[in-house]
Amino acid sequence: MVRAGLSAAKVTEAAAEMADEVGLDQVTISALARRFGVKDASLYSHVKNLRELRVRIALLGGEEMTERIAAEVAGRAGRDALVAFANAYRRFALEHPGRYAATQMRFDPEEVADSVALRRSIELTYGMLRAYGLTEPDLTDAGRLLRAAFHGYIHLELSGGFAHPREVEDSWSRSLDALHVLLENWPSH
Amino acid sequence: MVRAGLSAAKVTEAAAEMADEVGLDQVTISALARRFGVKDASLYSHVKNLRELRVRIALLGGEEMTERIAAEVAGRAGRDALVAFANAYRRFALEHPGRYAATQMRFDPEEVADSVALRRSIELTYGMLRAYGLTEPDLTDAGRLLRAAFHGYIHLELSGGFAHPREVEDSWSRSLDALHVLLENWPSH
DNA sequence: CACCGTTCCTAGACTCTCTAGGTAGAACCC
DNA sequence: GGGTTCTACCTAGAGAGTCTAGGAACGGTG
Numbered sequence: 001m002v003r004a005g006l007s008a009a010k011v012t013e014a015a016a017e018m019a020d021e022v023g024l025d026q027v028t029i030s031a032l033a034r035r036f037g038v039k040d041a042s043l044y045s046h047v048k049n050l051r052e053l054r055v056r057i058a059l060l061g062g063e064e065m066t067e068r069i070a071a072e073v074a075g076r077a078g079r080d081a082l083v084a085f086a087n088a089y090r091r092f093a094l095e096h097p098g099r100y101a102a103t104q105m106r107f108d109p110e111e112v113a114d115s116v117a118l119r120r121s122i123e124l125t126y127g128m129l130r131a132y133g134l135t136e137p138d139l140t141d142a143g144r145l146l147r148a149a150f151h152g153y154i155h156l157e158l159s160g161g162f163a164h165p166r167e168v169e170d171s172w173s174r175s176l177d178a179l180h181v182l183l184e185n186w187p188s189h
Numbered sequence: 190m191v192r193a194g195l196s197a198a199k200v201t202e203a204a205a206e207m208a209d210e211v212g213l214d215q216v217t218i219s220a221l222a223r224r225f226g227v228k229d230a231s232l233y234s235h236v237k238n239l240r241e242l243r244v245r246i247a248l249l250g251g252e253e254m255t256e257r258i259a260a261e262v263a264g265r266a267g268r269d270a271l272v273a274f275a276n277a278y279r280r281f282a283l284e285h286p287g288r289y290a291a292t293q294m295r296f297d298p299e300e301v302a303d304s305v306a307l308r309r310s311i312e313l314t315y316g317m318l319r320a321y322g323l324t325e326p327d328l329t330d331a332g333r334l335l336r337a338a339f340h341g342y343i344h345l346e347l348s349g350g351f352a353h354p355r356e357v358e359d360s361w362s363r364s365l366d367a368l369h370v371l372l373e374n375w376p377s378h
Numbered sequence: 379c380a381c382c383g384t385t386c387c388t389a390g391a392c393t394c395t396c397t398a399g400g401t402a403g404a405a406c407c408c
Numbered sequence: 409g410g411g412t413t414c415t416a417c418c419t420a421g422a423g424a425g426t427c428t429a430g431g432a433a434c435g436g437t438g
Contacts, residue, residue, distance in 0.1 A: 006385075030425055042386045044427070106348045138363075140355045144342070145364040147350070149334060152341025156333070159295045166329045174327075174376075175334040182371045187363075195416070219394055231417045233396065380438090387432070394425075401418065408411090 006036060008046045012056040019057055019098025027098070029053070054102055055111050061099030062117040065092045070124060077131040079180045085128055086150060086176050093154040100158075104151070132183045142186055149179060195225060197235045201245040208246055208287025216287070218242070243291055244300055250288030251306040254281045259313060266320040268369045274317055275339060275365050282343040289347075293340070321372045331375055338368060 014035060019027045029050055033040045047053045072088040073081050093100040112118055125143050134142055153172065155161075162168050203224060208216045218239055222229045236242045261277040262270050282289040301307055314332050323331055342361065344350075351357050 028425065029427085038385095039387065040426075041388080041428085045385060050426070104344070104348060109352075137355055137359075140353055141360045141363040142367070144345070144351060144360050145338060145367060148341030148345055148364075149338045150341070151345065152337030152339070153333070155293070155344065156337055156340065159293060161336070162333060163298075164329055166326055170326075171330045171333050174330045175337075177376050178331070178334060178371055181374060181376050182367055185370060185374065187366050187370050217394065218396085227416090228418065229395075230397085230419080234416060239395070382437085383435090385432100385434075387430100389429090389431105391428085392426085395423085397422085398420090399418100400420105401416105403416075404414085406411105406413080408409105 006038070006042070006046055008056070011036075011043060011046045012053070012060055015053055016057045016060050016096075016099050016102075019102060020096045021098070024054065024057070024098045024101040027054070027057070054105060055107065057099060058102035058105055058107070059112070059115055059117070061096060062103045062115060062121070064096070064099065065089070065103065066117040066121040066124065068092055070120065073124060073128065077128075081128045081131060082180055082183070083173075083176055085124070086179075089150050090154055090172065093158070097158055100154070104155075129183065132186070134183070134186060138186055138188055142183060146179065146183075149175070195227070195231070195235055197245070200225075200232060200235045201242070201249055204242055205246045205249050205285075205288050205291075208291060209285045210287070213243065213246070213287045213290040216243070216246070243294060244296065246288060247291035247294055247296070248301070248304060248306070250285060251292045251304060251310070253285070253288065254278070254292065255306040255310040255313065257281055259309065262313060262317065266317075270317045270320060271369055271372070272362075272365055274313070275368075278339050279343055279361065282347070286347055289343070293344075318372065321375070323372070323375060327375055327377055331372060335368065335372075338364070 011032070015027050015032055018032060018035065029043050029047075030040045032053075033043050036043075047056070069085055069088040069092075072084040076084050122143075125146065126139060129139050129142050129146075132142075153175065157168055162171075200221070204216050204221055207221060207224065218232050218236075219229045221242075222232050225232075236245070258274055258277040258281075261273040265273050311332075314335065315328060318328050318331050318335075321331075342364065346357055351360075
């Protein structure tokens, strides 16, 4: 008997790759087992169930994503930081749609409680916004709007919601200009 | 034998209701059949398959949503129209999360080709933006950003992404203020 | 070498989608 | 009222997926 030599980490990595290729909801225990040349039941030694597998994809994706964003934003402020953040965010989501989709799942608080990436990504956003001179509660409001705009844009783009011929690239960078202007003129009170 | 008296419309309506109650991905043919006290196979007389059922939910939801938005926006312009549009959009999504989720599916062009609601919702957005004095291509760019912001906000809210204690209601209306300012100062060229 | 934990297996229960072909109610028409 | 036809609903079953229980073989450790 030749063993595949699996582990929780290997299974998660392969699942993430599969999610990027065929979509998160096409990642099934049995399809993954097939990919490893192994029986379904074997995977349950490494992963509790399908739900947990997807959460693992999300945690992996979240880490990779914030790492890339952090690297791009490092040393920048204001418009430069905003553009770097946004482009790193979007590029990751487009290159890794499955991982990205996983990060958008609904989690129980305890599932992501010990996720460093989550906390770090919030810090990154707030740091960026503070450079615009914002303070609470504007910080929270602007942060939410920014996250919503980024996520909404990518979601619509990935789901084919932009049918109009105008290039999404152009639209995107013009939207970033607009958001920059918005943050500079955030209406306080 | 007592008949349930089903039809495609009744099945769709019940499926939409079910989606709002338990989530779109919990709407299965068998669960729906159970709800009607009927065997799974019986539903296939009314609906081609699960995919088509979900598309029907989306089309139904889309119609209801644009109808409500149109009613709220009618006769308003500028900030009033923006706020009315946004609030109607959000309220519908929060009251009908299943229907709303269905409208965010990825569709083949032909599936939604004859959807009046889709075209009307685009017209509504563009009408609103023209009142801000925008012209192409700013119209498209601003429209995309607006849709992204609305959708992103609701998606994050529905998926529990706003953990911070600050009231979402307040954040939301402040974000609408901000978007209003943004549209008034949209950076052309 | 014998022990032990881990990896992988078989077997099977349960759920879901969807097809093929059959039965029984309702509506029409003479 | 009896026959025809449409269609709502049925049984039966194939196929795919999740997941559990319990067993076998491999790898490393004493």
